Amino acid sequence: MQERAVHTRELLLRAAAEEFDAAGYASTGLSKIAKRAGLTVGALYFHFESKEGLAKAVMRAQPQSIEPHLDSEGLQRLVDITRVWAQQLLRDPLLRAGVRLSVEQGGFGVQDITSFLQWRDTMEECLRDARESGELLPRTDPARVAEFIVSACTGVQLYAQLVNGRRDLPERTVEMWRLLLPGIATPGTLPRIDLAPWPGES
Amino acid sequence: MQERAVHTRELLLRAAAEEFDAAGYASTGLSKIAKRAGLTVGALYFHFESKEGLAKAVMRAQPQSIEPHLDSEGLQRLVDITRVWAQQLLRDPLLRAGVRLSVEQGGFGVQDITSFLQWRDTMEECLRDARESGELLPRTDPARVAEFIVSACTGVQLYAQLVNGRRDLPERTVEMWRLLLPGIATPGTLPRIDLAPWPGES
Numbered sequence: 001m002q003e004r005a006v007h008t009r010e011l012l013l014r015a016a017a018e019e020f021d022a023a024g025y026a027s028t029g030l031s032k033i034a035k036r037a038g039l040t041v042g043a044l045y046f047h048f049e050s051k052e053g054l055a056k057a058v059m060r061a062q063p064q065s066i067e068p069h070l071d072s073e074g075l076q077r078l079v080d081i082t083r084v085w086a087q088q089l090l091r092d093p094l095l096r097a098g099v100r101l102s103v104e105q106g107g108f109g110v111q112d113i114t115s116f117l118q119w120r121d122t123m124e125e126c127l128r129d130a131r132e133s134g135e136l137l138p139r140t141d142p143a144r145v146a147e148f149i150v151s152a153c154t155g156v157q158l159y160a161q162l163v164n165g166r167r168d169l170p171e172r173t174v175e176m177w178r179l180l181l182p183g184i185a186t187p188g189t190l191p192r193i194d195l196a197p198w199p200g201e202s
Numbered sequence: 203m204q205e206r207a208v209h210t211r212e213l214l215l216r217a218a219a220e221e222f223d224a225a226g227y228a229s230t231g232l233s234k235i236a237k238r239a240g241l242t243v244g245a246l247y248f249h250f251e252s253k254e255g256l257a258k259a260v261m262r263a264q265p266q267s268i269e270p271h272l273d274s275e276g277l278q279r280l281v282d283i284t285r286v287w288a289q290q291l292l293r294d295p296l297l298r299a300g301v302r303l304s305v306e307q308g309g310f311g312v313q314d315i316t317s318f319l320q321w322r323d324t325m326e327e328c329l330r331d332a333r334e335s336g337e338l339l340p341r342t343d344p345a346r347v348a349e350f351i352v353s354a355c356t357g358v359q360l361y362a363q364l365v366n367g368r369r370d371l372p373e374r375t376v377e378m379w380r381l382l383l384p385g386i387a388t389p390g391t392l393p394r395i396d397l398a399p400w401p402g403e404s
Contacts, residue, residue: 024309026228103360106302107226107309113364144377147361148354151374155357158305159349162315172353175346183384 009047011037013061016054017097025055025101025108052110058094059102059115063122065095075135075185076193078126079177082153083198086173089157089166103158119150135189145184152176170201211249213239215263218256219299227257227303227310254312260296261304261317265324267297277337277387278395280328281379284355285400288375291359291368305360321352337391347386354378372403 015037019028030051034044048054069084070077088095102115120143127142136142156176160169174195181190217239221230232253236246250256271286272279290297304317322345329344338344358378362371376397383392 024311026309027311100308104306104309106363107228107306109226109229111364116361116364139380145381148358148374148378148381151357151361152350152354153357154360155353155355156350158356159318159353161308162313162318172350176350178341179347179350179382179385181385183381 005047008037008039008043012039012044012047012054013057014094017058017061017094020055020058020101021093021097025051025104030054052108055101055105055108055110056112056114059098059105059112060118062095062098062102062115063118065092065098074126074130074133075181075189078123078130078149079193079195081122081126082149082173082176083170085153086157086169087198087201089169099154099157103154116150116154119153120146123149130185135185137184137186140184149180152180170198207249210239210241210245214241214246214249214256215259216296219260219263219296222257222260222303223295223299227253227306232256254310257303257307257310257312258314258316261300261307261314262320264297264300264304264317265320267294267300276328276332276335277383277391280325280332280351281395281397283324283328284351284375284379285372287355288359288371289400289403291371301356301359305356318352318356321355322348325351332387337387339386339388342386351382354382372400 012033016028016033019033019036028051030044031041033054034041037044044054048057065088066081066084069088070080072080085095089099098115102112105112124142124146127136127140127146130136131140131142153173153176156172157166157169160166160172174197177193177195181193185193214235218230218235221235221238230253232243232246235256236243239246246256250259267290268283268286271290272282274282287297291301300317304314307314326344326348329338329342329348332338333342333344355375355378358374359368359371362368362374376399379395379397383395387395
């Protein structure tokens with residue numbers, strides 16, 4: 001039964017993400033989400049207390065889409081997180097809805113910083129590992145740099161979305177690193193960071 | 203009469219900005235905007251065809267809040283634009299509403315990239331001047347860097363807004379430049395860029 005409840009919750013989360021991703025928060029009704037998941041609105045209320053609660057759960061599910069894809073460490077891991085994120089945004093509605101709702105939340109009266117802090121913590125951990133491995137310039141502050149990377153990624157995806165539906169987000173993400181790394185990493189670390197295109201990237 | 207029409211339009215733009223800034227797009231009605239401006243809704247329709255048209259005008263008015271404040275050139279001008287922007291966001295409702303609507307526009311079904319392109323063009327011009335003055339590293343591409351700065355500023359203000367109502371946006375903006383400049387400017391230019399606190403900044 002427990003396993004089934006987890007499965008149903010995940011089903012609802014994905015259905016909500018697909019609706020929010022396509023239509024935004026304001027235009028998405030709970031009955032549409034329930035229908036897409038093949039469930040009743042009553043069943044939905046068993047798992048989520050409100051549309052706002054569902055939106056928050058979608059926002060907070062963002063890291064799920066990234067974590068299984070990575071085995072690098074330190075600064076390379078930080079770079080790879082953002083590159084997987086850029087690719088997943090092109091194909092994963094759960095991540096895309098999470099990012100969309102996080103950016104647009106002010107428009108529907110929500111102020112939930114949780115997903116931003118999740119990303120910051122993950123990135124700060126990479127930067128602390130990088131510091132221990134001697135990859136960082138002495139002046140680099142892992143906490144502040146992590147906050148800036150989260151901020152910059154948020155802005156880069158929004159810009160790319162408005163310009164071309166995020167088609168070139170993977171390239172923009174690599175360009176961001178070419179710009180940022182000289183201000184973060186020691187000169188000896190720079191040539192060791194792999195920014196080469198991945199399979200499927202232009 | 204022409205002058206009076208310009209004045210009335212500006213009055214409506216400011217009134218709309220104050221309402222959008224306080225309540226967001228969805229919760230703001232045209233009658234409230236007209237009332238705040240001391241005009242009728244009919245007079246409003248003489249200047250703007252719809253709420254969406256008014257929102258677009260507010261988004262596109264962003265550069266107004268910056269341009270009168272600057273007399274620097276090249277890379278320093280680019281830095282100063284973002285620093286004036288950070289300070290003005292704390293006190294100018296017209297700029298604040300423009301930024302808010304630009305970020306949240308997906309939530310009310312608008313996709314208007316104009317204000318982002320205005321910022322990009324202004325910043326690209328600074329970077330082209332910087333190139334001519336020999337301030338840039340050879341690999342620095344003015345157009346791509348300008349797009350990244352617009353993106354990063356968009357994300358930094360959103361993050362700062364969620365964390366602390368943008369209170370530390372001026373400091374975050376200076377930190378952004380400490381990170382970015384080594385990847386953009388020649389080593390000889392770096393010490394000449396003034397990032398010292400301004401009067402009123404902590």
